Amino acid sequence: xxxxxxxxxxxxxxxxxxxxxxxxxxxxxxxxxxxxxxxxxxxxxxxxxxxxxxxxxxxxxxxxxxxxxxxxxxxxxxxxxxxxxxxxxxxxxxxxxxxxxxxxxxxxxxxxxxxxxxxxxxxxxxxxxxxxxxxxxxxxxxxxxxxxxxxxxxxxxxxxxxxxxxxxxxxxxxxxxxxxxxxxxxxxxxxxxxxxxxxxxxxxxxxxxxx
Amino acid sequence: xxxxxxxxxxxxxxxxxxxxxxxxxxxxxxxxxxxxxxxxxxxxxxxxxxxxxxxxxxxxxxxxxxxxxxxxxxxxxxxxxxxxxxxxxxxxxxxxxxxxxxxxxxxxxxxxxxxxxxxxxxxxxxxxxxxxxxxxxxxxxxxxxxxxxxxxxxxxxxxxxxxxxxxxxxxxxxxxxxxxxxxxxxxxxxxxxxxxxxxxxxxxxxxxxxxxxxxxxxxxxxxxxxxxxxxxxxxxxxxxxxxxxxxxxxxxxxxxxxxxxxxxxxxxxxxxxxxxxxxxxxxxxxxxxxxxxxxxxxxxxxxxxxxxxxxxxxxxxxxxxxxxxxxxxxxxxxxxxxxxxxx
Amino acid sequence: xxxxxxxxxxxxxxxxxxxxxxxxxxxxxxxxxxxxxxxxxxxxxxxxxxxxxxxxxxxxxxxxxxxxxxxxxxxxxxxxxxxxxxxxxxxxxxxxxxxxxxxxxxxxxxxxxxxxxxxxxxxxxxxxxxxxxxxxxxxxxxxxxxxxxxxxxxxxxxxxxxxxxxxxxxxxxxxxxxxxxxxxxxxxxxxxxxxxxxxxxxxxxxxxxxxxxxxxxxxxxxxxxxxxxxxxxxxxxxxxxxxxxxxxxxxxxxxxxxxxxxxxxxxxxxxxxxxxxxxxxxxxxxxxxxxxxxxxxxxxxxxx
Numbered sequence: 124x125x126x127x128x129x130x131x132x133x134x135x136x137x138x139x140x141x142x143x144x145x146x147x148x149x150x151x152x153x154x155x156x157x158x159x160x161x162x163x164x165x166x167x168x169x170x171x172x173x174x175x176x177x178x179x180x181x182x183x184x185x186x187x188x189x190x191x192x193x194x195x196x197x198x199x200x201x202x203x204x205x206x207x208x209x210x211x212x213x214x215x216x217x218x219x220x221x222x223x224x225x226x227x228x229x230x231x232x233x234x235x236x237x238x239x240x241x242x243x244x245x246x247x248x249x250x251x252x253x254x255x256x257x258x259x260x261x262x263x264x265x266x267x268x269x270x271x272x273x274x275x276x277x278x279x280x281x282x283x284x285x286x287x288x289x290x291x292x293x294x295x296x297x298x299x300x301x302x303x304x305x306x307x308x309x310x311x312x313x314x315x316x317x318x319x320x321x322x323x324x325x326x327x328x329x330x331x332x333x334x
Numbered sequence: 335x336x337x338x339x340x341x342x343x344x345x346x347x348x349x350x351x352x353x354x355x356x357x358x359x360x361x362x363x364x365x366x367x368x369x370x371x372x373x374x375x376x377x378x379x380x381x382x383x384x385x386x387x388x389x390x391x392x393x394x395x396x397x398x399x400x401x402x403x404x405x406x407x408x409x410x411x412x413x414x415x416x417x418x419x420x421x422x423x424x425x426x427x428x429x430x431x432x433x434x435x436x437x438x439x440x441x442x443x444x445x446x447x448x449x450x451x452x453x454x455x456x457x458x459x460x461x462x463x464x465x466x467x468x469x470x471x472x473x474x475x476x477x478x479x480x481x482x483x484x485x486x487x488x489x490x491x492x493x494x495x496x497x498x499x500x501x502x503x504x505x506x507x508x509x510x511x512x513x514x515x516x517x518x519x520x521x522x523x524x525x526x527x528x529x530x531x532x533x534x535x536x537x538x539x540x541x542x543x544x545x546x547x548x549x550x551x552x553x554x555x556x557x558x559x560x561x562x563x564x565x566x567x568x569x570x571x572x573x574x575x576x577x578x579x580x581x582x583x584x585x586x587x588x589x590x591x592x593x594x595x596x597x598x599x600x601x602x603x604x605x606x607x608x609x610x611x612x613x614x615x616x617x618x619x620x621x622x623x624x625x626x627x628x629x630x631x632x633x634x635x636x637x638x639x640x641x642x643x644x645x646x647x648x649x650x651x652x653x654x655x656x657x658x659x660x661x662x663x664x665x666x667x668x669x670x671x672x673x674x675x676x677x
Numbered sequence: 678x679x680x681x682x683x684x685x686x687x688x689x690x691x692x693x694x695x696x697x698x699x700x701x702x703x704x705x706x707x708x709x710x711x712x713x714x715x716x717x718x719x720x721x722x723x724x725x726x727x728x729x730x731x732x733x734x735x736x737x738x739x740x741x742x743x744x745x746x747x748x749x750x751x752x753x754x755x756x757x758x759x760x761x762x763x764x765x766x767x768x769x770x771x772x773x774x775x776x777x778x779x780x781x782x783x784x785x786x787x788x789x790x791x792x793x794x795x796x797x798x799x800x801x802x803x804x805x806x807x808x809x810x811x812x813x814x815x816x817x818x819x820x821x822x823x824x825x826x827x828x829x830x831x832x833x834x835x836x837x838x839x840x841x842x843x844x845x846x847x848x849x850x851x852x853x854x855x856x857x858x859x860x861x862x863x864x865x866x867x868x869x870x871x872x873x874x875x876x877x878x879x880x881x882x883x884x885x886x887x888x889x890x891x892x893x894x895x896x897x898x899x900x901x902x903x904x905x906x907x908x909x910x911x912x913x914x915x916x917x918x919x920x921x922x923x924x925x926x927x928x929x930x931x932x933x934x935x936x937x938x939x940x941x942x943x944x945x946x947x948x949x950x951x952x953x954x955x956x957x958x959x960x961x962x963x964x965x966x967x968x969x970x971x972x973x974x975x976x977x978x979x980x981x
Contacts, residue, residue, distance in 0.1 A: 159550045160521055174870050194879050202876040209548075214867040216886060228875030248632070262409040265632065270871075277875065289548055292407045292576040293620040298628035318550030321579070325622035374691070423694035428680065430691050449696045 124149055125171060125204065125281045125312060130180035132166050139178060140166045148281055148312040153304070155327025156316045162333045164316045165209070168285040171314060172206040185280070202232055205274035209286035211266035215258050221269040222254040228277050243272040246302050264295035271299055281312045288322065300326050364436055365538045365570035366396040366419070366461075371431040371445070373414050373423065377637075386636045388414040390594045391431070391662070396539060396570035401561055403573045403585035403602065405617065407633055411594040412574050416543045419444050420461060421452040435460060435539070458489050462537035464561075466544045468528025472516040478527045479512035482534065489535035505530035506560055522553040529560050540564055540571045546580050558584040578617055582606055589670075590614045593634050593644040595661055600669030610671050612652030613645045643673040710966050717962030724956055725778065732772035735765070748937070751944050758944035761937060766930075770949045773925040774956065780841060780926070781906035787845040788906075789899040792852025797891065799853070800860030801883055811857075814850045822847040823912060830913055835921040844909050852898045859891045900964040904957040911953065927953050 125148040133139035140163040148154055148171070158164050169175035170182065176192035183189065184200050191197075208214040215224045225244060229236055244254060247268035258266055267287065274282060284303060288296040304326065307313045315327050323330045370391045377383040388411040396402055404412050417423045419433055421444060433444040437460065447456065457463075465471045473481060479498060486493035486501065499509040507526040516524060525545065532540060542561055546554040554577065562584045565571045575581050581588060582602070589599040590613060598611040609615045616629035631648040634640060640647040642659040655674040663670040678693035743763035751758045757766035799810040817825070826843035833839035863869065864887065872882050907927070913919035914928025922929060927949050934945035 159552060169870075172870075172874060174873065193873055198876040198878075201874055204874065206871065206874045208867045208871065210867065214871050216868050218889065227872065227877075231872060231878075231881050232876035248628075248630070250632075253632070262407075264408060273871065273875070293578055293617055294407060294629040296628075297620040297622075297626045300626065301628065319622075320551060322622045325626055372691075373694075418694075421694075421696065425693070425695035427694035428691035429694055430689060445692065445694075 124186075125182075125184050127167075127171060127177075127182045128180055130167070130170060130177045130182075132163075132170055132175065132177040132180075141170075141177075144180075146171070146314075148314055150280065150312045151307060151310045152329070153307050153313040153315055153327040155323035155330035156314060156333070157318065157320050157323050157330055158333030159318060164333060165285050168206075168283050168314060168316045171281075172204055172283045172285075173201055174206070198232060202228065202277045203280045205277065205279035205282045207267070207271050207274045207282070207284045207287045209289055211263055211270045211290065212258060214270055215266060217258050220255055220257055221249065221261065221266070224258075224269050225249075225254070225272045225276060228273060232277065234277070239276055239278065240272075243275055244269075246305075247272050248298060264291040267291050267295065267299065271302060275302075275306060279311065281314070282306065283314045283316075285316045286318070287315075288317065288319075296322070362397045362399045364395050365398050366394075366436065366572075367432075367434045368392055368394040368396075368415070368419075369432045369434065371415075371418065371429065371433055373411075373418050373427060373429050375424070376426050376428065384637045387411075387594050387639050388427075388636055389418070390639070392591075392594075392596055393663075394572070394589055394596070394599075396572055397587075398538070398568050398570050399565055400586040401565045401571040401573055401584050402587045402589065403575060403581035404589050404591055405575055405578055405581050406591035407617075408576050409636070410591050410633060411636060412591045413543055415572075416463065416541050416574060419541060420457055420463060421445075421447065421449065437538070458485070458535040458537070460535075460537050461539045461541060462532035462535060464532045464540060464542035464545045464557075465528050466547055468526075468531075468545075469516060469519070469521060469524035471528055471531070472524065474516050477513050477515055478507075478519065482512065482527070482530055485531055485534040501530050501533060502526075504533055504563075506556060521549060522556060525549065525553065525557055526560070529557070533564065538570060540569050542571065542573045542575075544575055545573070546575060546577050554580050555583065578621060590617070593639050594636055595644070595672065596663055596670065597645065597672045598670065599663065604669060610655055610669070610676050611645070611674050612649065612654045615654055616649070616652065646673070713962050714966040717959045717966070720955060721959035721963065724774065724952065724959065728771050728775035728778060731768055732775060735768045748940070748942055750942075751948075757948040758942070760930075760933060760942075760945055766944065766948060769925050770927070770930060770952055773927045773930050773949065774952055776920065776924060776926040777907050777910055777928070777953075778956070780837070780844070780910050780920075781903050783841055784844040784848065784906040784910075785899045785902045787841065788848045788902050789852050789895045791845060792849040792898070793856050793888075793891065793895045795849065796853035796856025797860050797883060797887060800857040801864055801879070801887060803864075807857075810853075814853055817846070818850050822909075826909060826913055827916070827918055830918045834918070837920060837924075840910055840913060840919050843913070844906050847909070848902050848905060852895060852902070855894055855898055856891050859894055860887055863887055863890055897964065897967050900960060900967060903960045903964075907953065907956060 127144065127146050130141050130144040131139045132141040144167060146167065156164050156167070166175065170177050173182070173189060173192050173196045181188060184203060187200070189196060189200060225240055226236065249265070249268055249272065253261060253265060267290065271287070282303065287299060291299070303313055315323060317323050370393055371389060372391055373389040375386040375388060377386065392415065394402065394404070404415070406412050418429060423429070429445045431445070434441040435444055435456065442451070442456070444456070472478070482501060483493045483498050486497060498512065502509055502512055505526045507523065507530060511519070511523055519527065540561065545557050549557065558580050561571050561573055573581060573585065585602040587600065588602040588605045589596050590605070590611065591597070592613045598605060598609065598614050605614065606618065609618055619625040619627045620629060629649065634644055634647065643657050643661060645652070646657045655676040657673045658675065660673050663672040664675065666675055678695065680691045682689050682691070746755070746759050746763040748761055749755055749759045755765050755767065757770055760766055760769070795810055799807040825847050829843040829846065830839050869882060869886060872886060910919060910926065911928035911931065914926050915932045917932060919928050920926045930949045931946065934942070934949070937945040
């Protein structure tokens with residue numbers, strides 16, 4: 124279980140964006156989080172992805188307390204949680220091919236490719252020809268497919284989707300959500316953040332609405 | 335004079351594309367007729383590196399008081415139309431066909447109109463643009479009010495404080511929030527300021543290019559409602575979007591674009607209730623409340639569009655009317671349909 | 678501008694959408710940039726080649742005191758004339774240019790290495806290492822550069838290493854600032870977040886994401902440092918604090934030429950100065966073109 128208790132999170136000085144938030148992600152379950160822009164849902168996603176340090180509160184991953192965030196989190200904890208970001212174009216290294224983008228987590232954590240890359244790129248519908256291209260040569264939708272494959276390449280136990288589909292068209296949305304649902308069915312715990320209620324209704328097991 | 339005569343001959347030659355195909359009783363007046371417009375880009379230094387066929391033989395008719403939604407996946411070429419209609423295509427672009435802006439002084443072909451005419455009479459005055467991300471279209475160092483007032487002064491000659499307030503209210507913006515700087519505005523408010531700027535010159539035609547991308551549902555509804563209100567005030571509106579839900583909410587007519595071509599068009603209610611083209615079916619079926627089924631494969635590169643029906647090259651055995659391979663839309667029962675003519 | 682093509686027997690006419698609009702670059706901008714780069718690179722190439730080949734072909738005449746040929750104005754025999762010791766100024770100036778260029782290149786490499794390391798570490802680590810390094814940088818910048826250079830060179834008179842060190846010490850701060858600003862804007866980008874989430878260490882991110890991204894800026898600042906280094910070395914040598922007098926550099930030659938000017942020996946100053954200015958202009962031209970190319974712009978002219 125990936126859980127957070129009594130989170131207080133903010134940026135610089137001023138009022139916290141989140142004040143006293145509890146959340147639990149269970150393996151195999153998809154939690155939908157809906158709310159208008161700037162309500163703090165992306166902030167919560169960043170904390171659960173261990174990418175943003177809360178002012179106070181605790182985050183627990185499978186019974187182990189998380190002691191640090193960003194680089195200070197142990198690599199084993201970071202790689203147990205996959206993340207997909209809202210804007211695929213900002214979330215990939217612009218000089219790499221899509222193939223290098225998908226493989227980057229394997230390279231960074233010195234793991235071997237046991238066929239997972241081929242399996243995932245097929246599942247997201249990226250052909251060999253598309254994988255050889257660089258980000259500026261593909262559409263946002265095709266890039267987001269690569270980003271989802273990258274997030275899943277280390278077989279994370281939890282997946283954080285922060286507005287994964289807000290920049291892509293309906294057909295790509297359906298394809299990405301279908302893949303996330305299939306990994307959830309295999310036991311991955313998913314947090315699906317979106318401003319689109321109708322989408323979360325069709326996607327998540329439970330939907331929490333904020334403000 | 336020359337332009338009018340050419341229009342007449344082309345009407346008789348290509349009745350399909352240009353005639354009143356949406357056979358509602360008593361059609362409102364056309365504001366803009368796009369007649370077999372093609373846009374392509376030559377790549378590379380001398381244009382030898384390839385050709386992007388961004389739009390091929392696109393025909394549309396914008397009517398006063400109606401919203402036409404142009405829908406399609408990202409990269410299908412729909413956004414290039416805004417650039418073409420505003421005379422803002424880059425130098426490596428080439429066009430074919432016409433885009434006629436109708437007005438009391440006769441028709442103006444937007445593809446060949448001189449730059450002076452476009453900048454002094456058309457942009458902002460007769461055609462307004464609602465940009466994709468309004469926040470990036472605003473000057474950060476000045477208040478929304480001063481930017482709106484400047485646009486109004488420039489486009490209408492004069493702008494009193496109450497004129498600016500009235501314009502803001504038309505765009506759904508409280509006059510009190512006009513004194514904020516752009517960074518103090520939320521995304522939705524910035525979008526409304528952008529909308530107010532588009533209305534500042536009281537244009538006959540509004541082009542909205544993906545005005546809802548990245549906005550949350552409540553704001554999307556607000557923006558689309560604003561477009562509907564503008565249409566109700568006798569403006570012709572073209573909404574270019576990949577968000578079918580937004581299109582479905584507000585459109586009177588809809589045109590579906592795939593790989594640079596219009597594959598299906600007609601009254602929005604008819605097309606959304608009973609789509610003929612397999613691509614339209616696929617798009618609707620991909621919505622969360624439509625089955626959530628992705629369309630297999632990828633749209634073709636616009637540098638390499640297959641001959642004939644481009645969608646059948648991607649999904650050969652899609653359900654629906656069989657394909658006759660003709661990429662040209664034909665009129666059937668008040669609608670336009672390419673290739674997949676129902677029996 | 679109409680282009681005709683025949684498809685299936687029918688003629689299609691395509692009109693160019695090109696029109697002159699406020700804000701669009703004129704057609705000749707690309708050609709002018711290429712011309713500037715070509716002229717700059719060509720000029721620098723000729724100067725470098727001459728600086729290598731000429732002193733190598735006439736190694737002796739650079740240092741040869743020939744008192745029968747003292748203070749000759751430019752002629753067919755001595756194209757740049759001779760100095761007060763009868764040395765051929767053509768060979769001597771080019772030998773001086775060789776020394777100056779060599780010093781400048783070593784300085785540029787040292788400057789970008791030091792500047793990039795400091796800037797990247799400060800920007801990427803943040804916190805107290807950033808504050809410490811930035812205060813160090815401010816301290817260096819607070820002292821007038823020539824004065825700092827003079828102090829270092831005065832401590833080790835006549836040493837080539839001291840001249841190089843003095844230039845590097847005074848010039849790395851510019852590079853460090855540019856690199857740090859780049860790194861600061863890069864390190865919170867979502868693609869860095871994605872790398873962290875994929876288990877990448879700080880070193881891995883620095884090597885694979887940050888350094889390649891700042892390499893262009895660093896290389897550009899190196900080219901910008903080149904003419905600075907030439908001038909700095911010249912200034913030190915002119916003040917008699919730079920290279921030892923027997924090692925001809927542009928600065929030494931100009932320093933010697935001061936007294937000659939009063940005796941009417943204009944060529945002693947003119948030719949070395951012209952070569953110095955040409956070298957500076959050539960590198961500046963190359964740097965300007967490279968900077969324009971580095972400015973992020975849309976990869977294609979498409980508006981899809």
